[in-house]
Amino acid sequence: xxxxxxxFSKRSKKEKVSWIIDTFFQNNIDAEKxxxxxxxxxxxxxxxxxxxxxxxxxxxxxxxxVAPNFLINGTLHTIPMAIEESSVVAAxxxxxxxxxxxxxxxxxxxGTTKIGQVHxxxxxxxxxxxxxxxxxVPKLLSSTQSITQNMEKRGGGITGITLKxxxxxxxxxxxxxxxxxxxxxMGANFINSCLEQFAKTLKQExxxxxxxxxxxxxxxxxxxxxxxxxxxxxxxxxxxxPVSDLKIGDISGEEFAQKFITAVKIAEIEPYRAxxxxxxxxxxxxxxxxxxxxxxxxxxxxxxxxxxKGGQYKSLTxxxxxxxxxxxxxxxxxxxxxxxxLTKLHPLVKLALEILQKPNAKELxxxxxxxxxxxxxxxxxxxxxxxxxKGHMKMHLMNILNQLGATKxxxxxxxxxxxxxxxxxxxxxxxxNEVRG
Amino acid sequence: xxxxxxxFSKRSKKEKVSWIIDTFFQNNIDAEKxxxxxxxxxxxxxxxxxxxxxxxxxxxxxxxxVAPNFLINGTLHTIPMAIEESSVVAAxxxxxxxxxxxxxxxxxxxGTTKIGQVHxxxxxxxxxxxxxxxxxVPKLLSSTQSITQNMEKRGGGITGITLKxxxxxxxxxxxxxxxxxxxxxMGANFINSCLEQFAKTLKQExxxxxxxxxxxxxxxxxxxxxxxxxxxxxxxxxxxxPVSDLKIGDISGEEFAQKFITAVKIAEIEPYRAxxxxxxxxxxxxxxxxxxxxxxxxxxxxxxxxxxKGGQYKSLTxxxxxxxxxxxxxxxxxxxxxxxxLTKLHPLVKLALEILQKPNAKELxxxxxxxxxxxxxxxxxxxxxxxxxKGHMKMHLMNILNQLGATKxxxxxxxxxxxxxxxxxxxxxxxxNEVRG
Numbered sequence: 001x002x003x004x005x006x007x008f009s010k011r012s013k014k015e016k017v018s019w020i021i022d023t024f025f026q027n028n029i030d031a032e033k034x035x036x037x038x039x040x041x042x043x044x045x046x047x048x049x050x051x052x053x054x055x056x057x058x059x060x061x062x063x064x065x066v067a068p069n070f071l072i073n074g075t076l077h078t079i080p081m082a083i084e085e086s087s088v089v090a091a092x093x094x095x096x097x098x099x100x101x102x103x104x105x106x107x108x109x110x111g112t113t114k115i116g117q118v119h120x121x122x123x124x125x126x127x128x129x130x131x132x133x134x135x136x137v138p139k140l141l142s143s144t145q146s147i148t149q150n151m152e153k154r155g156g157g158i159t160g161i162t163l164k165x166x167x168x169x170x171x172x173x174x175x176x177x178x179x180x181x182x183x184x185x186m187g188a189n190f191i192n193s194c195l196e197q198f199a200k201t202l203k204q205e206x207x208x209x210x211x212x213x214x215x216x217x218x219x220x221x222x223x224x225x226x227x228x229x230x231x232x233x234x235x236x237x238x239x240x241x242p243v244s245d246l247k248i249g250d251i252s253g254e255e256f257a258q259k260f261i262t263a264v265k266i267a268e269i270e271p272y273r274a275x276x277x278x279x280x281x282x283x284x285x286x287x288x289x290x291x292x293x294x295x296x297x298x299x300x301x302x303x304x305x306x307x308x309k310g311g312q313y314k315s316l317t318x319x320x321x322x323x324x325x326x327x328x329x330x331x332x333x334x335x336x337x338x339x340x341x342l343t344k345l346h347p348l349v350k351l352a353l354e355i356l357q358k359p360n361a362k363e364l365x366x367x368x369x370x371x372x373x374x375x376x377x378x379x380x381x382x383x384x385x386x387x388x389x390k391g392h393m394k395m396h397l398m399n400i401l402n403q404l405g406a407t408k409x410x411x412x413x414x415x416x417x418x419x420x421x422x423x424x425x426x427x428x429x430x431x432x433n434e435v436r437g
Numbered sequence: 438x439x440x441x442x443x444x445f446s447k448r449s450k451k452e453k454v455s456w457i458i459d460t461f462f463q464n465n466i467d468a469e470k471x472x473x474x475x476x477x478x479x480x481x482x483x484x485x486x487x488x489x490x491x492x493x494x495x496x497x498x499x500x501x502x503v504a505p506n507f508l509i510n511g512t513l514h515t516i517p518m519a520i521e522e523s524s525v526v527a528a529x530x531x532x533x534x535x536x537x538x539x540x541x542x543x544x545x546x547x548g549t550t551k552i553g554q555v556h557x558x559x560x561x562x563x564x565x566x567x568x569x570x571x572x573x574v575p576k577l578l579s580s581t582q583s584i585t586q587n588m589e590k591r592g593g594g595i596t597g598i599t600l601k602x603x604x605x606x607x608x609x610x611x612x613x614x615x616x617x618x619x620x621x622x623m624g625a626n627f628i629n630s631c632l633e634q635f636a637k638t639l640k641q642e643x644x645x646x647x648x649x650x651x652x653x654x655x656x657x658x659x660x661x662x663x664x665x666x667x668x669x670x671x672x673x674x675x676x677x678x679p680v681s682d683l684k685i686g687d688i689s690g691e692e693f694a695q696k697f698i699t700a701v702k703i704a705e706i707e708p709y710r711a712x713x714x715x716x717x718x719x720x721x722x723x724x725x726x727x728x729x730x731x732x733x734x735x736x737x738x739x740x741x742x743x744x745x746k747g748g749q750y751k752s753l754t755x756x757x758x759x760x761x762x763x764x765x766x767x768x769x770x771x772x773x774x775x776x777x778x779l780t781k782l783h784p785l786v787k788l789a790l791e792i793l794q795k796p797n798a799k800e801l802x803x804x805x806x807x808x809x810x811x812x813x814x815x816x817x818x819x820x821x822x823x824x825x826x827k828g829h830m831k832m833h834l835m836n837i838l839n840q841l842g843a844t845k846x847x848x849x850x851x852x853x854x855x856x857x858x859x860x861x862x863x864x865x866x867x868x869x870n871e872v873r874g
Binding site for chain 1: 439440442446448453457460462468471472474475477478479482485486487488489490491492493494495496497498499500501502503504505506508513516517518521522523524525526528531534537552553554556583584587592600603606607610612615620626630634636653655659660661662663664665666699700702703706707708709710712713715716720723727728732733734735737738739741744746747748749750776777778779781782783784785788792794797816818820821824825826829830832836837839840844845851859860861862864873
């Protein structure tokens, strides 16, 4: 390929696939077969998926699994998860059952505020800008009425609008900092539409404000956009039980609890560990976020920024013992939606929400937080007892054997051989060749 | 559902699906149809995907698209992307073409070091521990030989091993902090296997160290695990051109560049903006990470922690003008692999890597960094000129119309009507009902 392709986006899907085959897979008809093998037979359904984004050539499969037995505030849930990483669903299910037997999970939504900002430059007297802003707020709000009326009917809308002077950080830089209640919608389109209207109105009205000089009238809008940093769209989930109920096999409850708490403390003070600790939490969280049609990049960005908000990157979970009671909890921002976006469009998202018994956004926040806490419990449980590789290696071994096309009986023989041994790709290949002979 | 389900993971896929249908979808045969509609016809292929994780019931579709025309260090690339968010592939393609016409992208890998740690508690004299550690290092290394030999043959392995005293942060807390070179593998299994072996050897050898008291001999391993914080597994990507070449429509190059640079500066100083700015970058990055079978949670955690490393969460991209040349660049950690994991198992991952012309890990780091930079360029371009809603709303409108089952001619009519108007779900439904009559 030495020349750019022109008008690619305007070609049909078939033409796009042909171009890819011609360009990258000369004399290789398998590639086209693979692309098409992943198309859904139902043309209408396939078209629906094709139109979610641009230049779609096929469907990328993520395994869609379920983790049952989550007791949350007294109600049993089965949690749908879309994730490619082995052990995540297994660990979630195991943690769910463990805490089912110990009273389950307790959750609470601490806030639902979402944030958006109009970033602009204003060259002039700050006092005059403040006076102008005070006067223009009603106009800003009324100019968004056609966008907000339905949200307001349902009890949401714009809940705060403030002028922020940021000129100490950057010359002439101010913000309109807004708060929103978007109820069951993630609300990105709603918030961005409001903000872009604010920007328009702000610019127009400034031209009419008599106290402004000509320079002052000329407000320059840099951009208008929601924030994925949502420290007040917050949820908490916890588990607790008497320390004595944590006895696991040969390990006493006291010993398990102390080691577990130490592992959490390390994640609270050591960033190298905290990042991985929280990564494990996100394994559980993103799996549900994806299955329920939410935007995992938005959730990831908000969560990690929250973990770093005190100036040092820290654990999202915490644990302690008080009066003989072990407690383990998570607190994190989750700006999720259960209406709009993909929630009605993607049939499997709809199915996932039905498995969750049609939660509203607040309920989903709580379920997702629980999935994160359960995942962290499972990870720390493994890490502080058997180590993480034992479980991973079992799955890893099976994946390698599948790739080698091992039969069921070959799998059994080889799995038995690797019990307690180190699984590496080359070790497995060697053993496989030996077994197959 | 009032009782937990027992032995769920041991049931067959069909039994799992039946349980879900019975439990959540009484009298609703559609749910079962939907689950099965997403199964691949090819049973063997389906089984492969089922076995990636536990309790798989079907395949979750993410659209798999391609963004062509990326000129990277003089070579043209077409970048595969798996992502559900509309506009991401379109923005990437647009940015690729824009920079193709201006010399393309330049990239550089700044480091490939990966990190892992054994976290342990030691109650005693630090000096003695230091002496012990110095003596035991050769044994630690030789005990991992069966794990490292293949990696070493290829030029990688354990590149650093240090004892760290963290007792100022937590009583008795020390680490073996290790550095690894894992070449084209992401290396999680390799690193974790080495670390678990280090922990075993450390504990055993401590028992034999004569200078230790009995308490000192009893080293307590808390956990052994890689870190997803990889600030020295780093890549840089940049674009540059004369400011005059940035003329876009009516906007002069100077005006565009100044506004663009202001937008980047805002993301450098204002965390509420920085989080969203970086979220947009991750739209591009995760799409390639997913398509190439890498772990996006690991990448997300590492990148956001890197953005927060200075104590305040900041932009990953930067921009300036020097001597009339506009420059825009990104620097971020990307611990990626092109062998192992899903790379050989998932047929579409294999295809994605073939479209990328079989990159090694370093080449993939550069391609992924470019996808992130391109995405940020596209987002800032839209944000600082037309606003982000114009493009989003067009896609949003089409999604709603698809959901309503609009015909091609209805789509054309309604799209024309909404040109310049605010798209909300209810507005579209009203208009759709009016058009259909």
